Amino acid sequence: MVGHDAAAALAIDGEVVAAVEEERLSRVKKTSDFPAHAITWCLNSAGVDLDQVDVFAFPWRFSPTVAEEMISQICDSDMPVTAKFDALRGTGELYNGMISRDAVYDDFVRRTGYELDPNKLVLVPHHLAHLMCGAYLAGGGDAAFLVSDGRAETLSAVMGELRNGVVSVFDESSVPMTSSLGVAFGRITRYLGFVPNNDEYKVMGLAAYGPPPHHNPLLERVVRLHENGSYTITTPRDTGAYYALFDSLFGGDSEKREQFDFRVKVAGLAQHMVEAITAHQLRTLTARSDLDHLLFEGGLALNCVANTKMLERSPFTGMEVSFGASDPGVAIGAAVYAAGLRNRPTDAVTTPYLGPSYDDRQVLETLAEYADRVEWHEEPDGASVAERTAELLAGKNVVGWFQGRSEFGPRALGNRSILANPAFPDIKDIINLRVKHREPFRPFAPVILESEAPRVFEMGKKTSSPYMTFVFPVRKEYQERIPGACHVDGTARAQTVDERQNPALARLLRAFTARTDVPCLLNTSFNVAGEPIVCSPRDAVECFLATEIDYLVIDRFVVTKKAG
Template sequence: MVIVLGFNGFSRGAGLFARHYRATGIDRHMLFGHDSGAALVVDGRLAAAVEQERLNREKKTSAFPLDAIRWVLDEAGLALGDVDAFAFSWRFSDEVLNAMIAEIADGDGTADQKFGRLKRLTSIYEGMFSRAAVLGDFEEHTGFRIEPERLRTVPHHIAHLMCGYGISGGGDTAFLISDGRAEWLSAIMGEIRGGQVRVFDDASIDSRHSLAMLFGVITRYLGFTPNNDEYKVMGLGGYAEPAGTPPGNPFLEHVLELREGGTYRIPYHPRAVRAYYELFDRIFGTGPEGREDFALRVRVARAAQEMVEVATAHQVAALRARSDLPRLVFEGGLALNCVNNTKLLEESGYDEVEVSYGASDPGVAIGAAFSVAHEAGDALVPPVSPYLGPEYGDAAIEAALERYAGRVRSRVLDDVAAETAALLEEKVVVGWYQGRTEYGPRALGNRSILANPRFADIKDIINTRIKHREPFRPFAPIVLEDIAPDVFVMGKKRTSPYMTFVFPVQPAHVDAIPGAAHVDGTSRIQTVTREGNPLMAELLAAFTARTGVPCLINTSFNVAGEPIVNAPEEAIACFLNTEMDYLVLGRRLVTKA
């Protein structure tokens, strides 16, 4: 049996990037190690995992994951001394560092400017990237000294790959990994055959031509937070006419250059924000004063979405030509673009496209641990539930309610599913807090806000009164897997358990669930089985039996800018600080005093 602790996060990352690269304010997420977390794999089985943000309450934190490490070990009844290997989700090898140094040496600027960049790289390397820095960081925070041979560094893209590979059940598969940047590259492709990973190196994209970083600059241009709000751009693009408004795509004409072999080039460095803003203003015929115009923002967002679709389709076509495997694992931050995922599935020729609940950087802690276990010869054990984090029992819930005595009232429900379904018949918003915390950026039915989708204005109610976010944002439906194809046009998919694909609503159900459909008639669905989440499946069955409505709105239990709630106290605080109508906290129905 091999016990592997996977982790991601740099304690000094935020300070170093703020000092050297001004990564603060709107750019505060543009650094290495964000979405820190920890995962424990025992004998090939993912035993526990939690994101550090759920415990320190700092969204997308890059902090050293001390709380997460402590929790996963406590959950398994283990100590640091029991761990056989410590898997860190970054590897800054000599090859990587040589490439980074060469980029500086070959780049524009004077000798003094280049030496300044080298000094910054040296500071970052010594403070974060070197093995000595990783070992020192771990010992400083935990008091435990890892024997150097027990620290296994895993290339960031391979950690992404092994997260998706393990969660999807392993087996032979082609893969595409695309994110902002790993150590040096921004995208890789290849295949896993017979358990052996083969990267097609000539098709890799270096970070100077990062599609995801360009999408982040567009996100910033539209007034959102880069490396955080890209999904808002995807949603905003849905307001455009299907062919774009007006015809033509300035990004495809002036920015993205497709090349042979599935590669592409982007003419400006992704950090050159000012140059990009000037370019975008020119090609879209606007200026700083016109960037707030909704029609322009929709046009830019739709063009950006189409650019992502064209670039990834170009990569996947090249991958299909080199690998005859019928299945694709797609991971990395760009794989959270669920509109693109569905098009890849339906148009690429693959029988299956798999995108996990850990596709973005929360998943690399899992993937690093899976990678080391796989190399050690352990078979990765499917299925891998997303419900991997802390669970709080009746005693903890009672204690939390006692702390809020005078502000809330509560009673024990005789039948949690049936009585919650009865509440949801009306135009109400219900906080739903059950079982173990989900892993990843989506609420998957245990830390959720629920509502009845038959009310067309329920989206406005949740956006303005609960979530405090932009009014154009859509909401996702949660539906029983066995009836999902009757409600949504699922194409090749029969299951979508992680909200990573979108599907058109079947014509017969369009009028029944207006609150769960985007303006373009699609929904980013989560399918649920009785085996995977028995209580949620029971609630859905009871709700449908009472109302004839086949799904519920499911959005994450938080407000804008905050992590999804974890502990009962956080659920109660969120409930009290919003206009939620009810909170179902375990077996307790909570109302405001």
């Protein structure tokens, strides 16, 4: 595989019916391995054999033309001659062994044991796969678009329009991967002691602990904005060199990088850089396009703080960031491209709940295996599950909530979640330290009924936010009522829920609010630091037993730990 976050998706008659990340099944977080488990599950879930699949789509296209461009970039660079030869040798090995069409085909055959008809393999450009994911999940209508991530084949950002199913890219505004905003943000992530391509959201969260910067040395010395909407970012490739650059820009050293205030300052500058560059891109996009709706996809679209500012400060009346905005979503996008976006059924359901589910027998078999350590009670129906869980959450209990099909993407959206009562000011500390085993500065998201959200949050142009991809100010009168769900700056990355999309979670929210008069629940992913979100009942029980989660609710079963 190329990149990270391997996944598979299945579209039948133009509708995405199954999708799952490989990590959920292999239990290797953010794996880039061939998604063998994910492919097998998608096919089995729909009762489809490999022979019945019309097209196999792969979300990268390193064509010979792209390869020529890669060679030219190396030859035209200012690297020493010996470094150019090393780079050319490495690129050749990568192309022939992993990313060429022949390599992709051979890898598929080797890992599946299936002799695929070569004509059935379609390679989809990476940014196009990102766009198709967002367009499909937004309903397939006309929209302006921006795709920005670490890298695609040779670019890191593109913009343009989608009209009547036809994609037009504004080529002059495209950004080469050598000036990748995602890579630059990732290098600052590493500089602050975090893991690139994984921990960027920690930098975003840290930024809120300080005031907005008065001036930004990154924009003064590292970034150049161009009139056509593109930009140039100059940071050295070598880790030691960009550490030295950042130390000189930020006044840092190895000791200061460990200090909270210094990290907050640097995070604020990095976040401001993202906001300034995306605002620059949107100025060009709005000048070129008269469409009033925006699709934003790619890894940068997970920066929900920047997303809200992009929408509110632009002329766009609406903006969508899908649950598959980052790299897992290209599996959906490639499938949609192969199926044809125009073939999307008008009644296709837009849902993130596309992964595995488990029946009562499978749940009970799992619980029986742990009968020496857990005990459980079966509730008669969904209403009683909601009432019992609301009763538990009214106290200072942390509940693992496992319902239906697992959600796709990096956010827990209420089917594999850890829930708690945000009315307790110290609930974040309890979960961070006793359950998640992660940094204490990390915020949690509130989940709320869509109908209640405008009463609690200043929603701006948004009427809903079902995927936690936007941040909203918490209204003053509610900041003291839900302190556990408020970030240090008085905002929250809210998830809105309605009865149609997630009836079990909506029922729980209604029961909890009726019991406590608290309008939302605190929602975080059901996992611990370094582990993928749980997928199966076994994953859930193991996580439950390894943490200080108080109760586990799997479908209709309320599970507790045995004393001693």
